[in-house]
Amino acid sequence: MINISLIGTGRLSFNLMNEILDNKSLSLNQIYGRSKFRPKNISDQIEYIKEIKNLKKSDFYFIAVSDIEIETISNKINSYDGIVIHLSGSTNINVLSIHKNHGVFYPLQTFSYDSNLSFKQIPILIEANSKINLSKIKKLADIFSKKVYKMNSSKRLVCHISATIANNFSNHMIVSAEKILEENKINKSIIKPLIFETFNKLNKMSAKDAQTGPALRNDYITIEKHLKQLVKSDFLDLYKEVTKNIKSNEL
Ligand SMILES: NC(=O)c1ccc[n+]([C@@H]2O[C@H](COP(=O)([O-])OP(=O)(O)OC[C@H]3O[C@@H](n4cnc5c(N)ncnc54)[C@H](OP(=O)(O)O)[C@@H]3O)[C@@H](O)[C@H]2O)c1
DSSP: OEEEEEEOOSHHHHHHHHHHHHOTTEEEEEEEOSSSSOOTTSOTTSEEESOGGGOOOOSEEEEOSOGGGHHHHHTTOOOTTOEEEEOOSSSOGGGGTTSSSEEEEEEOSOOOTTOOOOGGGSOEEEEESSHHHHHHHHHHHHHHOSOEEEOOHHHHHHHHHHHIIIIIIHHHHHHHHHHHHHHTTOOGGGGHHHHHHHHHGGGTSOHHHHOOSHHHHTOHHHHHHHHHHTTTSTTHHHHHHHHHHHHHHHO
16 A cells, blocks of 8 residues: 655645545545645545644655745655655756655646546656656556656656646637627627537547638638727737737648
8 A cells, every 4th residue: 555645735636635535555644734724625534734744654745735835845844765746747856856755746637626537547747866766656656547657857847838838728718719708798608519629629630630710721801800800809919929820830
C-alpha cells in the first residue's frame, strides 16, 4: 500500500482525494490546508491538519497549492525522506531541490470541484531528481493512469502552454461568443449545439481539418460585415487578431 499526504485543498487536491480513496492500492494519510476549519469538500474519513509541522511520515507528499506558493510550502515540509511532488505544468522541478527525494506528477487535464473524472485516461507527465525516484513515481502514476509519460521541466512547460491555449483560450472564446449574444439580447444557449459539435468533430478528424469559417475561406465580404457589426465592441481586436492568425496558419 502506497501512502500519500495531500498539501492544499483546492480543485486538484479534491480530485486526487477522491481518486486515492477509490483505489485499494493507495492510502490517503493526511490533508493539510491553511483554513482553520475543515473545508467542506474534504471527506470526514481523512485527518485534516492546519499546521504543516503536523505532517506525518508518508511515501509521497503532493503539493497541490497555487504555483507561486509551491516553493514556499516545500521549504516548510519535513518529508522524512518521502518523495515530495508538485503537480504543476509550468513549474520547474528545481523548486523542490531542498528535499533529497523529489519529483513532478502533472496531470494534463482541467479539474473542478464538480468534475468526476477517472484518472485512467488522463496523461500524467512525470519527472524526478534520480532514477530510483523516477521509478517510484512511475509505479505510483501507473496506478492512477494508463498514460504516463516521462518528461523534463522544459518540455512539460510546452505541454502546459498547449493546454492553456486548447482549454483556457477556447473556453474564453466561448465566454466571448456568449457575451456577444447576450449583449444583443439573444439567448446564449442557441450556440450550445455548435459548441458541442466543434469538440465532437475532433473524434473524427484533426483540428486543422475541422477548421471552417470566413477567415479560412478568405471571405472578405463576410469578415467586413462582422467587423462593422463589432466596431464598438470589446471583441473587435480579438476578432481581427484571431482572423489574421487563422489566415496565416492556412498559408
Ligand atoms: N485545477 C487544474 O485543472 C489543474 C490541472 C493540473 C495541475 N494543476 C496544478 O495543481 C496545483 C493546484 O491547483 P488547483 O487548480 O487545485 O488550485 P486551486 O483550486 O486554486 O487551489 C489552490 C490551493 O492552494 C492553497 N494555497 C495557496 N497558497 C497557500 C499557502 N500559502 N498555504 C497553504 N495553502 C495555500 C489554497 O488554499 P485556500 O483554499 O485556503 O485559498 C487552495 O487550497 C497547481 O500547481 C496547478 O498548477 C491544476
